[in-house]
Each structure stands twice: as structure tokens, then as C-alpha cells.
Amino acid sequence: MSSTTATEKNKTIFMTDTDSDSGLNTLLEVEKRVEERVGKAGRQAWRFLHALPGHGALLGGAAGLAGVVFIGFTELVTACFAAYVSYRMFAYGESLPEAIQKTIRFQKGRLSDEEVVKAIPTERVGKEDG
Helix, strand or coil: CCCCCHHHHHHHHHHHHHHHHHHHHHHHHHHHHHHHHHHHHHHHHHHHHHHCHHHHHHHHHHHHHHHHHCCCCCHHHHHHHHHHHHHHHHHHCCCHHHHHHHHHHHHHCCCCHHHHCCCCCHHHCCCCCC
16 A cells, blocks of 8 residues: 555646646747748748849749649740739739739739839838737
């Protein structure tokens, strides 16, 4: 028989629960720090790509090309489409559906001349998102 009393068993269980709670809190703190750093990196990348939308177009085109290489059809057309969609998003701040719609219009020759030669708005470059 064990000489451990019921009070000692309760203390042991309580200490174990506390230790696991502190471990959980530590894990949550680490997760929070990682999430903050990834979010900060994402915001910095977004600002960089707004300042240099051509770089965003290259990344978007590369992602499009990498995606269709596995499928195996019209890689160049799909990569160009993805690059132009990325460019419109980063240069003009358009949403993904709006950029896709205007890219399709551009491909079909139905995008207005004003949209085709539209200048990149300089007031967007370097602004912090709040």
C-alpha cells in the first residue's frame, strides 16, 4: 500500500493541471507572436508590391505558371493572365474579381482606352494600412 494521502494526491493533480495550463499559455503566446510576425511580414510585402507593382506581376505570373505546369495546358497564356491580374491588383488596388473582369475585357479588346493607359495612382504608394 502507498503511504500517500488523499490531500497529497490532490496537490499533485493540482500542480500537474497548473503546469499544463502554463504550457498551454506559453504555446498560445508563441502562436500569437508568430501570427503577429507573419502578419507584419505580409503587410510589408503588400506595401512593397504596391510601390513596385511590376514585381507583383512577376510573382503573380510565376505563381500562375507554376500552377499550370502541373496541369499542362496553355502555360504561357495562363501565366500572362495571372501576371496582369496581379498587376491590376497591386498597381490600382482593385479587388481580385474586379481585376479578373478587367483582364478578361483587356484580352477580348473590350477594355476602354482610359483603363488601358491608366496611370498608377501615386498617392497609394508607401501608405500605411491602418
